[in-house]
Amino acid sequence: MSEAPWLTVxxxxxxxxxxxxxxxxKALENAEIVMGSARHLGLLPDLAAERVTWPVPFADGLPRLLELRGRAVAVLASGDPFWFGAGSVIARHLDCGEWxxxxxxSTFTLAAARLGWPLETTLTLGLHAAPLTRLRPHLVSGQRLVVLLRNxxxxxxxxDWLAQTGFGDTHMHVMEALGGPRERVRSxxxxxxxxxxxxxxxxxGLDIAGSGLSLPRVSGLPxxxxxxxxxxxxxxxxxxxLSTLAPRPGEHLWDIGGGSGSIAIEWLLSHPATGATTIEPxxxxxxxxxxNADAxxxxRLRIITGSAPESLSGLKSPDAVFVGGGLSQDLLTWLNDHLPTGTRLVANAVTLESEALLIHWQARLGGDLLRIELAQAAPLGARTGxxxxxxxVQWSVTL
Structure with a gap:
């Protein structure tokens, strides 16, 4: 590790x-090498430093940067490098004392200053290389967002997507080159x-409005x-x-027998830091x-096309597992033998055979058995019944 940082972002x-x-x-004046995008380099005056254009895609520039280790290097990034910027990508390839x-x-700070929006109540998203559907959970009338886009x-x-989704009344503030001589704001x-x-x-800047369907924040989407x-x-x-699975930020779910993916999707919707893998044969x-996940x-949902338990080896260890399909003695044995202590397991059964299997495993490992019986009003002749x-039957246990 260097005694002093060789890299300044x-x-x-x-x-x-x-x-x-x-x-x-001062960091730019003292640098031997300045590395950045062609646009950023074009903003600089004449410097003694050698200029290196960061290539596209961004990942291709990391090996070049690491080759410069030990020299005085300045890397140019937009605004705040650690708010949807390049800083975190660069930092995880270096020791903390090197940079x-x-x-x-930040662009978000400048946007809030132009619009008069309080940042503490405004959602901020970077969608340079991410699909626009990442916005879907946030489409609620009255919600304000500032979104970074690639072009x-x-x-x-x-x-167009907002209009198709039923939120065409959204007020859009299009802000270009904020903070510079080319700045322009139109709405x-x-x-x-x-x-x-x-x-x-x-x-x-998006001030969401429209008659589109907003996704509820509680479990049990339509x-x-x-x-x-x-x-x-x-x-x-x-x-x-989902209440029994009890998702928490940072936790990972295995959804075995994904079907439509509804359990894994709602798990992921509960918090942006959750993860999930679904296995569907x-x-x-x-x-x-x-x-469904993309829409x-x-x-970020990972999908494995295959059967369990054969497809489970090598997957990221889960904090919780839901078995909604493919319930079998072999599967429960594998899960019991391979999952770490503390993993939450929830399995649902509809058939008598599957129900008997859950009763057997509850007697063996403990946990709770819940029988869920639901009825819905429906026409019955000229009346309603x-x-x-x-x-x-639901079995839940912490292994």
Whole structure:
């Protein structure tokens, strides 16, 4: 490890060095090499340092940067390098004593200053390389967001997508090159934005409005939200199951027998730091799970097309496991033998054979058995009666 940092990550604004603090200007003046995008390098005045253009894709520049270890290097990043910026990517490839960062005002800070929005109540997202559907859980009338986008075409795509989703009344504030001489702020409705000359870099302030369906924040989304072929954990049972699984930030779920993916998707919707892997033997259902996850903004769901327990070896260890399909003696034996102590296991059964299996394992390992019996009002001749669903037996245990 170097005695002093050899790398300085400098947050640069659109006004170039003139808007930098003295420490940032000094870091650029003392650097042997300045590395950054062509746009950032173009903002600099004449310097003694050698200039190295960071390649595209971004990951290709990391080996080049590491080759410069030990020399005085300054890397240029936009605004605050650790707020949807390059800083965290660079830092995880270096020891903590090798680098330092000198952030500038972030795009989010500049956007809030232009719009008069309090950042503590405004959601901030970076969608440079992420799908627009990441916004789906946040589409609620009255919600404000500031979103970083890759270019002007992405702004147009966002406006079209909002209109298609039922939120065409959203007020969009399109902000280009904030903080520099090319700064421009324009506003319009998503359904009729019409801007054809949007430049880069760009961010958009969204004041969400419209009649589209907003996703509830509690477990048990409407069944109709999920594309399915009937293989879905129905809403009331799903709500009870997720309550028992009890997702917490940072935890990972195995959803075995994914069906429509509803359990894993709602697990992921509970917090952005959760993770999930679903195992589904049928390719058509696996494809449907992928479509559901992408549409609902949780494209981070990992999908394994295969059977359990054969497909479980080598997967990231879970904090919780849900067995909604493929319940068998072999599967429960494998889970008991291989999962670490403290893993939460929840299994649902509908058939008498599966129910008997859960009763056997509850007698062996303990835990709770719950019988869920639901009935829904339905026409009965000229009147109305109760139509019962198949009862579900749920076993939950902490291994």
């Amino acid at each position: 400098v947050g640069l604004g659109e006004d170039g060095p003139q808007g930098l603090a003295a420490a940032s200007r 330092c960062a000198l952030p500038g005002p 002007g075409a992405a702004v147009t795509e966002l406006a 319009g409705m998503a359904a009729a934005l019409g801007f054809k000359d949007i430049g880069h870099p760009v961010c958009v 069944d109709a939200i999920f594309e399915n072929d009937g293989q879905i954990t129905k809403r009331p049972v799903r709500a009870l199951t 049928r390719p058509d259902r696996a494809a449907r799970i992928r479509a 609902l903004g949780v494209d 109760w139509k019962s669903a198949y009862p579900v």
